[in-house]
Amino acid sequence: MPKDEYQEMSFLRVTSYYFNMLPVLKPGVRSFFVFPLIIFALLTPLVCHAAPSGVLILSSGKSPVYEKIAEALKARLKSPERRVHLLTYSNKHETSLVIPSNTQLVITLGLKAGEVIQTMNSGLPVLHALIPKSSSSRLLKNTENRTAIYLDQPPNRQLLLAQLINKDPHIGILLGNSTMGSKQEFISLANKLGMEISYRAVTSEEMVGPQLKELLVESNILLALPDPSVFNRRTVFNILLSSYHNKTPVIGFSSAYVKAGALISIFSTPDDIARHIAETTSEYLEKNEKKLPKPEYPKYFSVEINSSVARSLGITLPSESEIIKFITNRTSQ
Template sequence: MAATLVASPAAHAQGNGRAPVYLAGSGNAALDQHIQKLLEQNLESQNDLILISDEQAALTQDGPIVTLGPSAFSRIRQVNRKAPVLALLVEHDFLQSFVRRSPGQVSGVYHGAQLLRQALIGKAILPQATRVALISTTDTAELYDTLIDQLPAYKLEARLFVVDDDKQLIPTLIRALSYGDFLLAAPDDAIYNPRTIKHVLLTAYRRNRIVIGPSQAYVKAGSLASGYAPFPAMAEMAAGYLQTFFETGAFPAPGYPSQSRVEINEQVARSLNIPLDTREQIAQTVEKWLQEQRGQGDE
């Protein structure tokens, strides 16, 4: 089954009897083709995966639209607010307001890792760590609510430091770094963005503290490590969401794939004289801790 670009999506879908799934690409041809292939493998022969332009998306009425990346999602929402949309390659803070307004009709598969996994990556790298520093704005503090309650089960505690305005970012960060064994960064564009990340990372580095998260891109910039969801796991989860949509008329709530991998910055680790296990060993340690906790919950 190949993803096709057709002049009339509805006509194509009606021609073969399979329910259509429309795909709005990111603009990165290699990435789009890779995810197309993975989605096709998971959808098998149940649906037609149809690549559409923004103009065609405005006319679709007979199937959900999968969007790749925040730009694609925003474009599709602008041209067709009635279409059910499953967003891939987006983060929690980007999608949550849309989901609140259109539950069941807007959902997504996040491409990062759950904050608990991110925190445990930090503990796997620094086994003696007991305190996790968190920074947010007043509006984004809720990103950490669940995490703060989860951490004590893993012998970790966290404190949230709130930034009221841009001028307070570095002074607040310094206080946070004095408290925590490491700084855990959520996918929070209000705090961690291209304008601020260099200052955050340099401030942490000068105080001999590591930053975990929020994504692979920030590991390249200087975070020590981050979890992320592999593309095959995202595609498998997306196919399951689409199946649920066709069965019930609604998507499940957005979520993270159960599988997670770890990206590390070995240069930063060497600079801070921190010994590192391999990415695979760190991921296995995190998974072991999570399974142990789940086992205790079942007892």
């Protein structure tokens, strides 16, 4: 039985007992009990019915990634003072989604969940997670009580990783519809770090092959970005194979890319993301902050190396833990 229901039942039993006793007491004694009992009856419900704060986690679907992050968040956030509600979006929720009472913060996982919450105009603070930076602007504009933890890795991490692969890196990037907006950020950071960078715009899937061929002539590292118009199940095999034949190492953005043939990937695992969201949520709620923090890239990240590809390309790398430590130290300076 929930603690607040148990307290309520205990109060009712005590109150009932004393009211039942009043008729058998003498008038003077009866009046002695009545006034304190009234005060007790007025104050006790205020304590017993003080509802815990609530956090709603809305997932965009039943993807294993969403489910793993949602469950990890619930485990990290749940406490006697806080209730955590898990909901998974489906088409039937278009008009029937109800936000539980006492919700103080909404956490959305994925783009669809973010769009659904936006259309509800609840006025509640919202933390959007697992969304690309390129898609965040329409969810965050014209409001001060919304923030995001992006799906993307920050460009400085990716460029620092390139420096570990090649002391004189010339990075090639294929930019599609979702990543074209990051072009200037990459160019500026590369200039600061003394790196060369080349890019090609991909406006259709048919352009991936020809643009990649040109890019591999100019660059000695290929940086893959999470853009489905460029990197998808129809194109990724040929991209990785062409890069390997050209002896150009590929930096991927997920563990799957390492398994498919990329030299190395830098990414945030579900545990990394859940940890970051939980820390942001706890700090906001426990400190009674008036505003959510500014949107940011994932705080925690992981690295995975394909040792077979490294040997074939004659590349020697530090251990995964050493790479994480190096990048963390450099980006915190």
